[in-house]
Amino acid sequence: MKALPIERNRIQSAWAGRISGCQLGKAVEALANISGLDGLTTYLQQQKALPLRDYIPYAGNPLIDLMGKLSCKENIVRSEPDDDINYSVLALMMLEEYGLKLTTQNVASYWLRYLPAGRIFTAERCAYNTLLLLTDDLTAYFGLPEGFDLTECSNNPSSEFIGAQIRADLYGWVCPGQPALAADLARRDASLSHRGDGVHGAAFIAATAAAIPASKTVEQAIAIAAKEVPNDSEAAEAIRFGSSIVGKDDAVVRLHERYKELPVAHVLNNLALVVWGILSHPDDFSAAIGEVVAAGLDTDCNGATVGGLWGLSGKPIPQHWTKPWNKRVAVDLSGIGEMNIDELINRTVVIANLIYKETVS
Numbered sequence: 001m002k003a004l005p006i007e008r009n010r011i012q013s014a015w016a017g018r019i020s021g022c023q024l025g026k027a028v029e030a031l032a033n034i035s036g037l038d039g040l041t042t043y044l045q046q047q048k049a050l051p052l053r054d055y056i057p058y059a060g061n062p063l064i065d066l067m068g069k070l071s072c073k074e075n076i077v078r079s080e081p082d083d084d085i086n087y088s089v090l091a092l093m094m095l096e097e098y099g100l101k102l103t104t105q106n107v108a109s110y111w112l113r114y115l116p117a118g119r120i121f122t123a124e125r126c127a128y129n130t131l132l133l134l135t136d137d138l139t140a141y142f143g144l145p146e147g148f149d150l151t152e153c154s155n156n157p158s159s160e161f162i163g164a165q166i167r168a169d170l171y172g173w174v175c176p177g178q179p180a181l182a183a184d185l186a187r188r189d190a191s192l193s194h195r196g197d198g199v200h201g202a203a204f205i206a207a208t209a210a211a212i213p214a215s216k217t218v219e220q221a222i223a224i225a226a227k228e229v230p231n232d233s234e235a236a237e238a239i240r241f242g243s244s245i246v247g248k249d250d251a252v253v254r255l256h257e258r259y260k261e262l263p264v265a266h267v268l269n270n271l272a273l274v275v276w277g278i279l280s281h282p283d284d285f286s287a288a289i290g291e292v293v294a295a296g297l298d299t300d301c302n303g304a305t306v307g308g309l310w311g312l313s314g315k316p317i318p319q320h321w322t323k324p325w326n327k328r329v330a331v332d333l334s335g336i337g338e339m340n341i342d343e344l345i346n347r348t349v350v351i352a353n354l355i356y357k358e359t360v361s
Contacts, residue, residue: 001214001224003359004177006352010213012345013311014173018088019079019329019341020321021289021307025299026082027056027068033264034063037256037296044294052290054320078328078338083119084304086331087167089344090114091189095174095351100358102185105144107192108153112140119332122265123163126156127193154195161265164190164202166301169308172209174352178359179207183228200235201267203228205274205305212312218282219243222275238268242275251276252295270298277306285310285317 032040044050047057058064058072070080079085090110098106108131120128130153136145144150171185186206190199207225215221222243229236241258245251259269277292288310293303311317327341
């Protein structure tokens with residue numbers, strides 16, 4: 001597999017797919033997290049929203065009021081802020097400044113400069129807290145203090161949660177045909193807060209994104225990306241399991257049963273779900289994000305990841321997903337309140353072109 005020049009339509013659909021999938025899942029993120037699959041399914045059934053092929057109707061549920069009301073069908077006027085999209089924009093910003101020289105230390109500095117502490121969770125929050133405790137006032141601008149051990153940040157109880165996996169997509173978008181390079185960039189980012197399977201999940205998603213434009217099928221891309229994950233790891237097994245339940249009527253039940261002991265935001269159960277979702281509906285965007293969100297677990301993260309990967313096919317995202325938010329992308333990054341998707345697409349294409357020229361020269 002070799003480096004490919006960027007195709008704008010793929011980047012356009014990747015951004016549109018990621019944002020749309022994120023907003024779909026955001027509406028029921030708290031509901032799925034707290035009430036589980038049964039609570040989510042009951043709500044969707046009551047709203048006559050199954051099979052899920054459009055944004056979720058609002059019906060005054062307190063768990064939806066908590067964080068998802070503005071992402072419900074009747075209320076959408078923009079893409080509401082979400083950590084999944086924050087991290088994609090942040091990855092773009094870091095690549096614009098550092099390119100292929102990006103380091104884990106650079107990621108740490110960017111977090112301190114741009115990420116509000118109240119908008120990060122689990123492993124990221126633990127790592128951020130360590131950075132605050134052990135660095136000085138100028139760290140965000142001039143680098144980590146001498147003697148600082150960056151690996152302390154990933155020594156946390158959530159280091160194998162989903163956080164690094166949701167930060168990885170854009171590294172693959174800008175490296176079409178170069179899954180190993182995409183995985184390497186994702187590992188540099190992931191290592192700040194994650195270890196083990198937490199890092200492997202991120203490397204796999206980035207590698208899949210890079211492999212899709214150079215592959216005939218999504219199955220082929222998954223197989224290529226899986227080479228970036230140690231074969232004896234639990235992450236590799238999750239990829240295999242997700243693939244094995246494609247086409248099974250009880251796939252979601254099987255997945256929840258297999259990983260019933262894991263937290264909702266763990267990387268393994270969500271990784272298996274993403275693999276199942278993208279392989280199950282490679283030609284139907286609405287079904288791909290609809291089924292993966294309706295399956296529960298970390299709904300906004302999985303909707304975003306599957307949406308972005310599906311978009312890399314280059315096929316357009318149906319307008320009923322993109323029209324409601326009207327190109328408006330709100331983020332929670334310091335100094336940045338709202339962006340236009342066209343700006344994000346243009347900037348991503350520029351970075352991808354620079355990386356292509358650098359790697360083929």
